[in-house]
Amino acid sequence: MLVLETTIALVITIGVLVVAHEWGHFIVSKLLGVRVEEFAFGFGPRLATLAKRGDTEYTIHAVPLGGFNKLAGMEPGEGEDDPQGYNAQPIWKRFLIVFAGPFMSFLLAYVVFCAMGATLGLPSDVQNAIEKVSRNSPAARAGLRPGDRIVAIDGERIRHGLDLQGIVHRNADKELVLKVRRGTRTLTISATPRLQTLGKQKVGLLGVQLTASERKKYGVVGSIVRGSQMTAFLVQETFDTFTSREKLGNVGGVVAIARITADAVDIDRVRDRLFALVLQGAMLSLTLALINALPWPILDGGHILLLLIEFIRGGRKLTVRQMQMFQAFGLATLLALVALLFYVDITRWVTGTPLG
Numbered sequence: 350m351l352v353l354e355t356t357i358a359l360v361i362t363i364g365v366l367v368v369a370h371e372w373g374h375f376i377v378s379k380l381l382g383v384r385v386e387e388f389a390f391g392f393g394p395r396l397a398t399l400a401k402r403g404d405t406e407y408t409i410h411a412v413p414l415g416g417f418n419k420l421a422g423m424e425p426g427e428g429e430d431d432p433q434g435y436n437a438q439p440i441w442k443r444f445l446i447v448f449a450g451p452f453m454s455f456l457l458a459y460v461v462f463c464a465m466g467a468t469l470g471l472p473s474d475v476q477n478a479i480e481k482v483s484r485n486s487p488a489a490r491a492g493l494r495p496g497d498r499i500v501a502i503d504g505e506r507i508r509h510g511l512d513l514q515g516i517v518h519r520n521a522d523k524e525l526v527l528k529v530r531r532g533t534r535t536l537t538i539s540a541t542p543r544l545q546t547l548g549k550q551k552v553g554l555l556g557v558q559l560t561a562s563e564r565k566k567y568g569v570v571g572s573i574v575r576g577s578q579m580t581a582f583l584v585q586e587t588f589d590t591f592t593s594r595e596k597l598g599n600v601g602g603v604v605a606i607a608r609i610t611a612d613a614v615d616i617d618r619v620r621d622r623l624f625a626l627v628l629q630g631a632m633l634s635l636t637l638a639l640i641n642a643l644p645w646p647i648l649d650g651g652h653i654l655l656l657l658i659e660f661i662r663g664g665r666k667l668t669v670r671q672m673q674m675f676q677a678f679g680l681a682t683l684l685a686l687v688a689l690l691f692y693v694d695i696t697r698w699v700t701g702t703p704l705g
Contacts, residue, residue, distance in 0.1 A: 355611040360413055362610070362630045364390065366454065366637055367416040373453030374418045374446055381442045384433040387419035420446075425672035440656050440664070447652045454638035461631040462579045466572030469624045470564040471579060479557045486556020491540035493529065493557060500535075501528035508586070510559045517542045521553030564624070583632060587639050606633070646679020 367390055378385050384404050389395075391410030399407045404421075422428010423435040431437055435446070465471050478498045482488050499507050502516050502525050516525070521544035529536045542553030567575050613625035644654040655675070659666050667675070 351611060351615060354614045355607060358610050358614055358626055359607060362626070362633065363413060363415075365630065366457070366634050369457045369634065370450045370454045370637060370641070371416045371418055373449035373451075374420075377446050377449040378418065378420055378435075381438065381446065382433060383435050383438060383442070383446065384421035384431075385418055386421055387417075389419070390416045392417070425676075426669035436666075440660055444653060444656050447649050447656070450649050451638040451641045454634045454641065458583075458631045458635035458638065459576060459580050461627065461634070463572050463576030465624075465627060465631070466567040466575045467569065468566070469620070469627060470566045471572075471575050472564055479559060481558040483556035483558075486554075487540050487543050488555040488557045491527075491538050491555075493527075493538060493540065493555070494531070496531070498530040499527050500530050502526070508582075513559070517555055518552035521545075521551070523553070580635065583635055584639065587636060645682075646675050647683050648679070651675075651679055 371388065371390075375385055375388055386404060387406045387408055389408045389410055391413045392415055393411040395408050395410050397409045399409065401407070420435040421433055422431045422437060426436075428434025428436040435443060438446075462471065479488070479493060479495055481495055482493055499513055501507055502513070504526075505516070507513050507516075521542050524539055524541045527538045527540055529538050540555055542555050544551060545554045546552075609629060610626070613622060613629055616622040616625055641649045642653075644650040655667065655672070666672075
């Protein structure tokens with residue numbers, strides 16, 4: 350039953366994220382007079398054509414892990430003489446079409462965060478403070494006390510409890526140097542997490558209970574403020590993840606997303622379950638926006654990079670051969686990354702390594 354519920358939740362979540370992202374490309378293409386030949390959910394073989402409106406077919410494909418818009422004249426060397434073709438458009442139009450996808454993913458995440466503030470609630474604070482220290486624990490032996498706030502571990506800044514838990518869980522039996530804020534003083538304390546079983550996983554634990562984040566509802570203005578804070582915080586966290594070797598090890602793929610979804614689906618209280626699923630969807634949408642904006646071939650950011658090169662070259666495009674090589678490199682590296690993440694996710698799952 351859990352597998353079925355997780356699968357349904359995943360398909361719905363991915364479906365909403367893909368439709369929002371691709372709708373951004375779609376609507377801007379339509380508004381700017383570029384012909385959209387197909388609006389597709391999924392990849393691989395086509396399973397069904399839902400409808401055809403004007404020049405556009407709306408389709409479902411076999412692999413429900415993405416989607417695409419097929420624009421007229423978007424392939425390298427095509428559509429140069431087609432007034433409704435993508436390649437015939439000026440740079441600014443093509444930029445807006447490409448940029449619209451990540452923008453819609455970002456906007457969806459932001460709107461959901463703000464809406465959650467007024468409905469399901471959002472965490473009122475992000476805690477990395479200690480509420481309780483267990484007797485005879487590594488934390489107690491190190492001299493940690495209730496009220497202490499851990500602000501850095503081995504020189505890496507700690508912004509919230511999930512950062513703290515993630516580092517401690519991954520470093521069983523390894524001495525960590527903690528920078529601790531105690532009142533007006535800042536102390537340096539060494540502590541070694543003890544290897545213990547948590548649920549079905551073996552992790553490092555210090556023996557502390559962190560101050561729980563309170564989830565609360567806000568008014569209209571408060572929801573916008575808190576939603577903006579959440580968005581800004583998660584954008585910063587995403588950038589930190591890709592610039593920190595320690596946090597980069599937490600990056601996961603489809604299997605990791607499925608495990609997180611399963612954990613959310615398994616929550617007993619319906620309201621808490623809905624909160625976890627909606628929050629995860631909003632975070633995934635934000636991640637989708639930021640990753641797609643990276644200047645990497647195949648991604649939207651790669652198309653923007655090509656437009657920038659064309660602009661610098663005074664409007665001269667790369668040759669068809671150069672474009673094909675650029676795309677082939679992007680596709681090959683992207684598939685390699687997906688395969689690597691799949692391997693890492695499966696390894697974590699088999700060994701019981703905690704996510705994050």
